[in-house]
Amino acid sequence: MEDRRAARPIESRAGRLGLFPDGPTNLKIEAKIGGRRTAVEFSSVDGEMRFTIDGRALDANAVEIARGVYSILIGGQSFEVRVESEGAALRVSIAGREYSADVYDKRQWRRCRGATAEAEGRQQVAAPMPGKVIRVLVKPGDSVERGQGLVVVEAMKMQNEVRSPKSGTVERLLVAEGQAVNSGQGVAIVN
């Protein structure tokens, strides 16, 4: 069951979208992949793609195969890359490995996606998936260690602890036993 939709070169889709309406066009971003920052420039001149990475011009060609799935040729080497958003960040899968990633738009110099929350300061701890709170393990005022379980959420017949991202004090509990929670819903605040 290969992807059935015909692969389209990126720039033709971008052209149809009115993304690059005036012929020659370019895009500058900074990508952060697995902690490493890379500056990428992309231009499309008369339908020909040009990529420059950290100042190096690359002989590269990219095709979007399906939503978030790209076939990329660099000097004849073939790569398949998948990009998915995950929460506030991005995830890139390539050559059997996965990396967390972020993209910043260089022109606007702002982060476009992603905010890698550091486990410092006041933290709202979210349920990573929908389910039912079957046990609350802490109460407001308790001091907790990083990684300590706060509540137990049952989903898909499995019981899973939602853990504290930092050492600190439980400021508030946002759920009670027996309550259904959605993915991303806050269960507790740890300060």
Place this chain on the structure above:
Amino acid sequence: MFRKILIANRGEIAIRILRSCRELGIRAVAVFSDVDRASLHVRLADEAYPIGPAPSRQSYLAIDKIIGVARQAGCDAVHPGYGFLAENAALPRACTAAGLVFIGPSAEAMQRLGSKTAARQLARETGVPTVPGTIEPIQTLDEALATARATGFPVVLKAVAGGGGKGMRTIEQESDLASAWRDAASEAQNAFGDGRLYLEKYLVRPRHIEIQVLADHHGHAVFLGERECSVQRRYQKVIEEAPSPIMTPDLRRAMGDAAVKLARAGGYTNAGTVEFLVDASRNFYFLEMNTRLQVEHPVTEMVTSLDLVKLQIAIAAGAPLPFSQGDVDLRGHAIECRVYAEDPENNFFPSPGKILERRVPTGPGIRVDESIYAGWTVPNEYDPLLGKLIAWGSDRDEAIARLKRALDEYYVTGIRTNVGLFQRILDSPDFREGEIHTRWLDDFLKQQSPTSEARSRASDSVGDAAAIALAMWHASRNAGSSPHSANGRSTAESQWKTEGRRDQLNRAPDA
């Protein structure tokens, strides 16, 4: 032979059974809960009937509804698959009462061999070695403590009604016993409606090796070699293979004979699995019997060239086994990995949701038993098993290489899966050498956390390709806010949406 079989299950196993029915010219009847209306087992079935809301107690565990559908649809037989009602003796009883054939053992044999305590008792009586510990359920914490002191720590608490690691706790030292007792009992109560526990000695670094048995109604019983399932995460099997890398012909014969002896002693018929723990000196101890088809049955099928579901159906229909022990021929090596909707980087949390894109591996030696498709939403009410990826090779090395190749081809987007975990396991020297035991994976995961890998630096061309993909992703996602968009934000966005809708319309129905 049967004319029409009801499959009292869902997911990949319902489809697995349905496929054998098709090949035998038997009509397959599916049942489904409200959240499974669009599931693949319903789409592939000859007939499908709703049996109630999502919670399994009101649908897949509701014997009266299932029997009602079977009678109304004019079925001759019921196949339970695994999980749900597969090991509940009330189902074979209800089938018999309704004039239906249950494809599995009799209710009596199921109770004799499916109850861990009864089966261990029978094993001791028939001279099959068992792990030291209690046979009867333990009543109190004090009793547990006394038994644990007598056998010596580490010990393991297990649910009498249990399976799949639920209601099970390993206790390294006396001080951990009380909390483990409470957790295991409440987990068992929640999972099985039966909080009773028993206790046994925990063997250090044991291997889990199980024997597939088949017994007909004419007194014939055979074993189909073994499966090694030592790669487990918290007692849940993750990778299974046949044959076991440590097996010798003598050990296989001894374990196989013990398994057949136990099955015979229990009056067992149909397909079943006798599970053993094997220690470093290759002593084997009876663990429990699974009185049903197992998740990992495909690896046995691959090395024996048999179709276990067809054999189950034939046995249930009263046919004698079409071969004897001497005809069982094991060829090559097969390895299976269980693909779950769960996030290895987030403590293996279940990751239900909608599947956006996917690719299924194919090619030489590859078998995929699964129940998913692009556009399908994985419900969060059931076990998150998406399917199984199985590779066959002429030897273990080829099977590993093929499985790795297939994993490279496999992807699912939209939800998280544990596929990346298998690459790490298959690459590990311990696995390649076959140096594994039931706690090996838990140790391996502690040493090699996926986050450290995620942080590792990409090589240059891989990094370049990833960067280009991110630029492409950014270009298409942020079309509306691009400073280059002469038409302005709203136009570009609406065109993007139009394009998105067109994509939906163009998608083949079962892509």
